[in-house]
Amino acid sequence: DSHIQYERVGADVTMKCGSMDWDAAVTWTANGTDIDESHLNGSYLILKNVDLSQSGQYSCYEGSSWHLKYQTYLRVGTPPKEPVLMCRSNNYPKGFYCSWHLPTPTYIPNSFNISVIHGTKDMVCEKDAVPKNRCHIRLLQLFSTVKYKVTLTVTNALGKNFTTLTFDEFAIVKPDPPESVVAKPVPNNPRRLEVSWQNPSSWPDPESFPLKFFLRYRPLILDQWQHVELSDGTSHTITDAYAGKEYIIQVAAKDTDIGTWSDWSVAVHATPWTEEPKHLTTEAQITETTSASTSSFMAPPTTKICDKGAVVGSGAVAVCWTAGLVVAAYSALFI
């Protein structure tokens, strides 16, 4: 009958052919393929310095009859390294969850055991079906100064390891990012963008536990972000957008009183309203092809480089970004 055998990477493995004598004539196979006699010591199979590729089914057959005498499944792996554990409350004040993973795979099955202690009290962390390496726990007390201590032990056939996390209730509060972020141009306003979003759906009670928000935005062609912190409300109007430039916008959330900021929301793109394009002058056309801007510009009919007020060739300095210098140069030529 068959069984499983776990060995460490680099170990020397000796397999006996069941109850056969040492001097019996046997044939060993690995995954159905005969193993060369050089690996045998009598009827014992010797595998030195095993590696992962040597995992598989090993069978031993009696020499003449080819009766199967012994079979084992060899699994080569490693004992677990110290696991990585994190705990977080994205649904405060209902509870929190802890999730974990191993920094490097062991290649063999592992089992995890998690214990949560609040002061002297043991708490139960209920394992989630999905994802697997996660459990959740209900907060029975709020506003406690007593720390939580979470210990995760990982065990496999070759060894065990553990890690401990100690934290207080407030420190792990981190909401999910805001949802449904929408950015729209404002009609007749070339420098405005209206942004709105919703509280993350995982946050159970935004009325009693309001969130504050952090908005960041920049034109695609610049690296520098602009930031706005908003203590309430789920919308904001950007009023200093560069005309005609496509923007990237993100929002983050935080409980007003405790914890840390969420990750940034999914990024949305928007371009401020621009006027219906007039017939482009020659100078503007040249400017467009020689300016340093990227291909992120939209198709010419809906894109203008300069604000409505700028007039090419008048000698006035155009209030344009990047293209301004070139336009001004051309303007100077025509004075």
Add this chain to the structure above:
Amino acid sequence: MAAADSPSAALRRRDLCSRGIRLAGKMRADVVDLLDAYVEQQGLDASASVAAVEGVPLAAVERWDEQTGTQRLLENLAAYRAFRALLAQMLEEQREQLGEADAGLGRALAAVLLQVSAFTYHLEELLRLESRGIPGEEEDGPPAPPRLSLFEQKLRGLGVLRELAQWAVRSVRDLRQLAKPSPAPGAAPGLAESP
């Protein structure tokens, strides 16, 4: 309860709550700063666990969401009255220990004590609005605890400030609950009395 339901009372309650929320928010920020200064000045380890000390009101609460408005007000009032006495004692001990040497910490403690007193009064106002009798304060408070060693005093001070910081957050949450418009009579949240 008639007074609590009138529109003007509801407005006054909302007003008191929002001012109370701002007070508690500022108080918390100051307590957190004071905590940092206190830990440093007293040579303590910020991560030291301090066992619950007798007389220090714990902010920790179970079933917080099920509390009635009256419960919230009464528990807050009892807590801040206790903190008022504890901070006064800490100030006294400060002066004894360091005299003039640590005026900064003393001033910060006094400022927080002032805010705690103001907040206590605020809570009393809210209770008055609900036609609630304000529980009288005990004559001399609890019996004077045995004289603590200097180190024990410092640890207790740490415990006091930590719990006060938690209470300040809890109070903000409590006041937000209170500020919610009253649901149908008999329901738990807001100021409806539990049956």
